[in-house]
Amino acid sequence: MNSSGIKLAYLCAVLNALIIGFSFVFTKIALEFAEPLDTLTFRFAASFAVISIPVLLGRVRLNYRRKKLHKVLLLAILYPLGFFTLQSYGLKYATSSEGGILFAFTPILTVLLAFLFLKETTTLLQKLSICLSVSGVLFIFIMKGSRIDWSNMTGIILLFLSCLIMAGYNVLARRLLKSFSPAEMTYFILGIAFLSFLSVSLTGHAAAGTIDQLFSPLASGTFIVSILYLGIMSTLVTALSSNFALSRIEASKMSVFSNLSTIVSIIAGALLLGEEVRMYHIIGSALIIAGVMGTNLLGNKWEEQVLHRAKAG
Template identity: 70%
Template sequence: MKISQTGLKLAYLSALLNAVIIGFSFLFTKIALAYSSPIDTLTYRFAVSFAVMSILVGFSRINLDYRGKPFYLALLLATMYPLGFFTLQAFGLKYATSAEGGILYAFTPVLTMILAAVFLKEVTTRLQKLSIFLSVFGVVFIFIMKGSSIDLSNVTGIFLLFFSCLAFAGYSVLARSLLRVYSPMEITYLMLGIGFITFFAISLTDHVITGTLDTFIAPLASGSFIVSILYLGVMSSLVTALTANYALSKIEASKMSVFTNLSTVVSIAAGAMFLGEEVSMYHIIGSVLIITGVWGANRLGKA
């Protein structure tokens, strides 16, 4: 399928915007989790994202047509992301550290490259492979220099976090395939709707059984929590889903996936700007490696 230069530019801009939003989302996630549990936070963020998109669908001329399309594959996609990714990540971080999660998440582009080669027959050059590994090394280098490492005694958490990365890689590959018949809007609306219904059902059931419905509503008294959820719901769920799905409709899954490592660079910058965190030389070196890797993965392929 021939893609116009304008379409390619918008795809790369979407991938870059996606990484920037995710990079800032770590700040807002930390704030939200100070007031609410992981599952409740997911319920709120997907409630906001699904509500906003439903309003856009209801009051605009966005055409959603699911007739004659492989709906079961779209359900499988939503099972991978957001359901599988966020659930596995949340439980994985109960048994492992956030640093271990960051290190493992950096390997997502490698998993995506492998799955894309197997299922989509995507071909990457040797230089592209080296670039992807360079971006991964940049992230790992930053975490190692911070004194982080993977503790193999946290085997349960490590396995769950690994499978969360595998779920995201699977989403990237399956979405790339499904976006030949679905529009980015159609895929995004299904993902957000299924995410909201599932996380709300889990959260409500848990609170009803334990008799703690008041703790579900209590965070809404905090302005900081509401601001965080609005960012996580609108920007970090709705906009990132739209930008990711649009980018995947135009560029290869392996090229898109490597942009996820840019979120590490953005989170470092965000921490320095808003939390006063120190930026060391190893942050700069790692960031240069990540950016170079992203550039190489997208520019050093076959013409």
Template identity: 70%
Template sequence: MFTKIALEYAKPMDTLMYRFAVSFAVMSLPVLLGRVKLNYRGKPIYKALLLATMYPLGFFTFQIFGLQQATSSEGGILYAFTPVLTMLLAFVFLKEVTTRLQMLSIFLSVLGVVFIFAMKGGGIELSNMTGIFLLFLSCLAFAGYSVLARSLLRTFSPAEISYMMLGIGFVTFLAISLTGHTAAGTLHTLIEPLASSTFILSTLYLGVLSSLLTALLSNYALSKIEASSMSVFSNLSTVVSIAAGAIVLQEEMTVYSIIGSLMIITGVIGTNHWRRRQSESRTFQSERADAR
């Protein structure tokens, strides 16, 4: 929602540049003050650069151009399938095994999101295929990030990965934005969006909460649990949106939104419950084998 608001005042690449300028600047403060320690010496930087091409570069580029041609509801439906893509990639590249009960739980959360959007009258319009394809690529990029980050977090700390991602995002989008404006002779228009308080508030939300905080928390979660288990939490954003609308905006809480939310929550809990049960079973079997 905040991305679509920001796009009313600035071009896609300008929006991304401002977004990551805010997130990188905010995280740079504790780094410069020595509160956050970073050490990249002797670590596979090239793999971290590959990670940054997926997230934030690939994810946000595909997302912001996709949202120009597709609706928010279409984006919501497509993003619900991100845990499924993550599960498949994690199985192929990380050899993460997902039980049938975990699979059913993941699909239940996906169906919950689709059910809510479908009942609201939202759907996927074939006339928006370009936007839909770009949003799908955005989902695929995020799934790829989740899998690769899971592997890299054995070597890097969550803060190191997050800071590099945000820094690369800022530098890349700044270079693209400046190059585009210079070629078009519109460099003077780059700061025009800053005259709008709405744009500034949207950018602060996107930079601090949607980029910085999300990167730190996602990377920390990926250092603790499987990629597929972490990814399914993204579907809770639909539940949070419904709850916020009912509490803050006094919007009506419909029966279908309650049913869909329960499906999503049950799916998220089930995915992680059966992950824990599987882990406990493996530990028990290992202990029995050692005892023998």
């Protein structure tokens, strides 16, 4: 595997975290105009429409012949269908801070699943680096005064399951990307998600006689801008970038980049919402960055070199 491909994979992983970090702000804005399910419908409508353009023009070629599409269907059920459904209902019973705390554990779950199903191994230093990154996220939330209210067990369990599903997606996608290109996988997943959310949303509004409410948010330019960001950048681009990264680097290394989105959300909050950046934000961010770098730099070869130098000395 050439070094340029690896470098591009890491660039995609960082880009993924940057986009997701800003998505929290745009999601907050979109939800002021529409219900969560309707927002997801428009979000995936935008993403699927945009990716369909180069496919229809023949610029992106897809070949699903003799490929195991049922496995990609399982992937789509995991993410985005399962993830967003569990997350949405989980946040009904728990706070967004509790969601952020639990989501920080996704890299640890990914390491466990990657070891069980992909036989991916991580060194002790990499495991410690992942824990360091997670501790950075937890430090920020705890210093903000956030805590997990164990009386909200329904919400906590649902949010934990959403994290487990995200970890499962990272592992299964890593395996399937040996047979499918990132574009083929992304197109199929987005298509399934769009049709699923649209069907549920239309059925719900038709039963309630509120079809007009489904389309009324489109009268707002602010809502449209938010949906375009969420659909094109935070869904399509992140799906392509994460799938490309997973095709080049291990799931355990890729997953830890998700914690960088915490840093980006702090920056986005400061720039767009005027939120204050405190010292604990800076300390927690430093821990996250150190953990991400450690996970991806302190691999087997690095440890072997250290041991070799120690023996030579």
